[in-house]
Amino acid sequence: MEKITLNNGVEMPLLGFGAFQITDLTLAEQVVEDAIRLGYRLIDTASSYGNEEAIGQAIKNSEVDRADIFVTTKLWVSDTGYEATKRAILTSLKKLQLDYLYLYLIHQPYGDVYGSWRAMEEAYQAGTIRAIGVSNFTADRVLDLELYNKVCPAIDQIEVNPWTQQKDDVPFLQERNIQPEAWAPFAEGKQQIFTNSLIAEIGQKYHKTVGQVILRWLLQRKIVVIPKSVHHDRIVENSQVFDFELTQAEMxxxxxxxxxxxxxxxHRDPAAVQNIHDLVRNVD
Ligand SMILES: NC(=O)c1ccc[n+]([C@@H]2O[C@H](COP(=O)([O-])OP(=O)(O)OC[C@H]3O[C@@H](n4cnc5c(N)ncnc54)[C@H](OP(=O)(O)O)[C@@H]3O)[C@@H](O)[C@H]2O)c1
Structure with a gap:
């Protein structure tokens, strides 16, 4: 897998495996093991996905050196604030059976993210986390965090797909040396994305599927991408995107x-802020 270098010198694979909505823990363990066997070296999870333990077990089962597997997990809204974040980091490490994380992200731009960031900076300085970043932060929120703290976020993980291209935020992040990472690269299949005629036609020229063209388009924009699948054939398919190149006209x-x-x-819609707040309150 090709790698990029983050703003603190840490290397990160450009393509990884996303583990959202894999709540069957036996399946989660099985597909992550499969992905690692197939060459994936970046695994993206979150405390809110409820599968950190299964992923930890898959990493333990694999024959690949733990140091070669870049694991990302995320802090949920209910754990924001300095003390709660310190506890959440330890909980995630324990569930993942790891003594350090490659990347830890604030999952949502809500709650006491400043307190969280201070705890994350400390864990970063202590070497418990190799890189710290955010998710779903718009450009203004990332800049605010960067300007008023010691450590600049290494990553902003945001929705990027053909319908949601982030034409302003991606270049903004890249100019500030904050790596954009795409979630829902396939928009979770919305708008019949896998049969889109324009993308399918481009793919025909290279004998590639719609999914592969989308991943290639993201990689050529220098965006890290973490497609999710629970099917072996698709996990293979999604990894075979380094042997062709889209032209500028196709881009x-x-x-x-x-x-x-x-x-x-x-994420800036007040209704969304309220929904996530209510969801967290009901779960707690
Ligand atoms: N930070 C955040 O707030 C946030 C939010 C969402 C996601 N994420 C991360 O980003 C990752 C990816 O996003 P996502 O899981 O939401 O959606 P996605 O990767 O855009 O789409 C996943 C869907 O596409 C299907 N699929 C995957 N590869 C395919 C292929 N080659 N051909 C046809 N169908 C295919 C999967 O089905 P099968 O599984 O049935 O194959 C699944 O239904 C997540 O897993 C998670 O790690 C982060």
Missing amino acids: AQIKTLDENKSQFFD
């Missing part, structure tokens, strides 16, 4: 698909 064609809005929800 421009895909650009025309942009709707410039989320396929899920806008």
Whole structure:
């Protein structure tokens, strides 16, 4: 797998495996083991996905050196704040059976993220986390965090797919040397993405599927990407994206698909802030 170097010198694979919505723990362990066997070296999870233990077990079962597997997990909203974040980091480490994390992200831009960031900076300085970053932060929130803290975020993990191209935030992050990472690269299959005619036509030229063209388009924009699948054939397919290159004209064609809005929800929408708050309160 090709790698990029983060703003603190840590190397990160450009393509990884996303583990969202794999709540059957036996399946989670099995597919992550499969992904590692197939060459994936970046695994993305979160405390809220409820599968950290299964992923930890899959890493333990694999014959690959733990140091070669870049594990990301995320801090949920209910754990924001300095003390709660310190506890959450230890809990995730324990569940993953790891003594350090490659990457730890603040999952949502809500709650006491400043307190969280201070705890994350400490864990970073102590070497318990190799890189710290955020997720779902818009450009203004990332800049605010960067300007008023010691450690600049290494990553912002945001929704990026053909309908939601983040044409402003991706270059903004890249100019500030904060690595963009794409979640829902396939928009979770919305808008019949896997049969999109424009992308399918581009793929025919290279004997590649729609999914592979989308992943290639993201990689050529220098965006880290973490597609999720529980099917062996698709996990293989999603990894075979380093043997062709889209032309500038094809990149421009895909650009025309942009709707410039989320396929899920806008993190700045007050209704979204309220929904996540209510969800957290009901779960706690
Ligand atoms: N930070 C955040 O707030 C956030 C939010 C969402 C996601 N994420 C991360 O980003 C990762 C990816 O996003 P996502 O899981 O939401 O969605 P996604 O990767 O855009 O789409 C996953 C869907 O596409 C299907 N699929 C995957 N590869 C395929 C292929 N080659 N052909 C046809 N169908 C295919 C999967 O089905 P099968 O599984 O049935 O194969 C699944 O239904 C997550 O797993 C998670 O790690 C982060």
